[in-house]
Amino acid sequence: MSEGIGARVLRKEDKRFITGKGRYTDDIIEANQAYAAFVRSPHAHARIVSVDASAALAMEGVETVLMGPELVADGIGNIICGWGVTSKDGSPMNMGAWSALATEKVRYVGDAVAIVVADSKALAKSAAEAVVVEYEELPVVVGSVEALAEGAPQLHENAPGNLIFDWEIGDLAPTDAALASAAHVTEMDITNNRLAPNPMEPRSAIATFNEAEDHYTLYTTSQNPHVARLVLSAFYNVAPEHKLRVIAPDVGGGFGSKIYIYPEEIACLWAAMKCGRSVKWTSDRTEAFLTDAHGRDHVSTAKIGFDKDGKIVGLKVNTKANLGAYMSLFSSAVPTYLYATLLSGQYDIANIYCDVQAVYTNTVPVDAYRGAGRPEACYLIERLMETAAREMGVDPAALRAKNFVKSFPHQTPVIMAYDSGDFDANLKQAQEAADVAGFAARKAEAASRGKLRGLGYSNYIEACGIAPSAAVGSLGAGVGLWESAEVRVNPVGTIEILTGSHSHGQGHETTFAQIVAERFDLPTENIQIVHGDTDKVQFGMGTYGSRSGAVGMSAIVKAMDKVEAKVKKIAAHVLEAGEDDIVIEGGAVKVAGTDKQMLWHEVGLAAYTAHNIPEGMEPGLKESAFYDPTNFTFPAGCYICEVEVDPETGVTEVVQFVASDDFGTIINPMIVEGQVHGGIAQGIGQAMLENVVYDEMGQQLSASYMDYTMPRADDLPNYSVHHASTVCPGNPLGMKGCGEAGAIGSPPAVINAITDAIGNNNLAMPATPAAVWAALQDVQSKIAAE
Amino acid sequence: MYETNFHSVSSPQEAEAILATATDAKILAGGQTLIPTMKQRLAAPSDVIDLSRAEGLRGVTITKRKVMGVIKADGGETVTIGAMTTHAEVAANAELAEVFPAMCRLAGNIGDPAVRHRGTIGGSVANNDPAADYPAALLALAATIHTNKREIAASDYFQGMFETALQEGEIITAVSFQAPAAGGYGKFPNPASRYAMAGVFVARSKDGAVRVAVTGAGENGVFRHAGLEAALTADYSANAVDGVEVSAEGLMSDLHGTAAYRANLIKVMAKRALA
């Protein structure tokens, strides 16, 4: 079937997106809606002495100005972190209170102090400017290392020394012993830079309270509307779940930043109730830089030891993770269970130990951003491997291959049990596509043009399809991470799939339809995907961590199993045949080997008329399922990056980028390639372009596109994308996930290539022209000194 | 954006009249700088005067130099560019490309296509962004800034970051310069904004004088570089640049690069301007 699994079906959703007919939150217009603007702290750390809203309230058309103390008095709960992490000493994490509107203190520039509601957006902004807040400035700290230092400014009373938790994984003593016995130890300081997620559509919310029905509706830019409803109701006490409908309509990208429930949504809901009008807020780009959860920001030291044959004997890592001013929803899980559990990389390592200190600073809260913990792990291990190979004078690919995990399942010392993979196959495929054999000649040719050419590897593995509920529960997660689906076959035979996954760029309307088309041999145009509305979809955990394929589609498959069984029963009954002889193909349900058949829609009709169905069978043809994964899935692959550096300016061009991925089963190669392209773009962005920079006063110096370098088409190469796949044994479709791999695997390949080109391994991300040039000057002054 | 009064005028004189009476009126040219600033609420003009329909402010004219009534074949043309001429129009002007292609290339590398089709030379020069491209060209070409009141030499006109000799009520109508015997521009774009991080315009006039102007790198806006000028006056070649010490003093340091890096870029861009 041409539109089934493996077909390059064009995206069904693109017609409305590329013709400007998408329906985003800011496009929603409610009768009598008002507009919100937030009064935000200009200081990174200050005590609120007084707030005077009288001038704002006196402006004509201003509905209300609401503040933190009133919010607290109304019983609106503090913002939660949904994953409890326990410290080495057994103590729970030290979580400071985060009120949607600040009460006594502000802790980062952009912290919301008041919500202003007015007749127009411009008026709301003007009124927000008219609110006079007196601040008593407090000392500021922005870096995690500085925040842990003696005498650092303190952010939260219950987090002494700004330490949120001091967590560990693996065994310390054996790891130390292994490193002590090692023939070679490579030691590095590794920083993972801070990034702003920058979805194209900024965050937005419009909240309505219907007093007569005692019911709330919230349209919002969410990757997981059911989780938003759950948290808004269970923890923030905005409304009970059955009185709150959350709709995430078309959402223009998230990259993790739209998983969380932010102060603005809470405040809009609360304000809508207080003033009896719909309240709409849409972030502008500056607000996005100042308030969307950032990603990454790790400072690590790492040691890896090898025996005399180049086999890894141990890995020891310390990481300081900057979580910003408050703990965002999954902030604690990202630098722990989503990070250190992947430190084994593609390698068979007997001894691993990692401890992580999570730290409060006067910066924007940090949480999951495309890859979430796995890019940090991959960058660390792949920089170490490349560096170790250089130090030992061996081929970096050979050193990796020697240490590959070769049999599955493979239990690492850091929780994860890899279920499948063929790392040699990915390495070989990438090397061939990249013509590694011809690199020396290309390097010489580049040198003749005055350019420095370098090549770098990254052999990544990551974990997707998060995750078995009992497993994550035992590790501290506050939720289960299953997914649900409902398959509705209508009386006319068309199908609606209601899914708890949420598409915000992934193309679910196409790929989810493809698996249904495959199963029932129908055209995708007969299949509609419904998602993003808590009143329509039964429940869902949403889309992040590349889980929509491995978990979301598996739930659909389970529901389809039930539908198929019922279809066969009905057909067997009507056609007077055995259920086992019924086959579904070509738009019909047939008795195999005969010409007896019912058309697909006739079965639908039979189910709903119920005139002639097996005795005792319920009418209708609609089934639902919840799928709880059995394991994480483990996408893996090999990326090879080749660069040319202009030594005069430090300008680096990525001249070749080869990806060989193992994503398991691929539903739509075109969409998968798009995901890889976008992921690599963000990975190259992290490696060479993007960086959130704070000054010592806690002001973001990079809070606009004048200073934050978003990757552009001409910064990026033509990608060479390949697949060498093994089937994932853990889910019915054999899928592993492809949404984040590009962003996870690419940064170390880029930095390994640049450091190879310039002959200086001391280079941090982002490798801007200025940074590369400075690293080249270091090489030159070293040569001069010798 | 704050509320403002919008005027569309058909002549600079009409604009001048409004400028004289309104409390805080601003000229609107291409709006590529003014509009974003207003949207961010960093500017709140009482009135905005749109020059896009004003006559006589748009286009490139080239007057051939005549010596004793005879047109000289070897250049020396006077190039006049109307204030409302967009970057795209300058980039695509065939006549200008014939007498001085470096100017077309400079204009063709400003911003992105949308910016180039709206942004104007008058707006750029009036704004005098320390990282803008045109100021380097005009300073190196010893250009003249024409306003509704007077003519100003480029060397008097550019007075530091966003500072110019323009007085209240003064409207730029055109810029003009003599097409040089040789010249070129080397631009190192800021990776994020793509404005100049170091832009070096080198020009050798008909009488042999070499001027080198640097934009994007200085702490105080566009400036001339005496060392490069001396070296290139002696030997107008990329090799001559190698021997010049470019000091980092007075250069900008920011998250995109240190003063030392910018000093290096000035040298490299000077060479590339000559290539």
Ligand SMILES: Cc1cc2nc3c(=O)[nH]c(=O)nc-3n(C[C@H](O)[C@H](O)[C@H](O)COP(=O)(O)OP(=O)(O)OC[C@H]3O[C@@H](n4cnc5c(N)ncnc54)[C@H](O)[C@@H]3O)c2cc1C
């Ligand atoms: C994304 C982006 C990228 C850019 N990249 C570059 C770049 O690489 N290099 C570069 O040089 N520039 C760049 N620019 C700036 C661009 O060139 C602008 O067009 C220019 O700075 C302003 O010109 P404008 O016609 O848009 O002026 P406006 O924005 O309309 O006006 C700017 C200022 O000049 C005043 N003004 C305008 N015209 C006159 C006049 N005739 N007389 C007196 N005052 C006047 C206005 O009142 C206002 O204060 C970029 C801009 C953007 C938005």
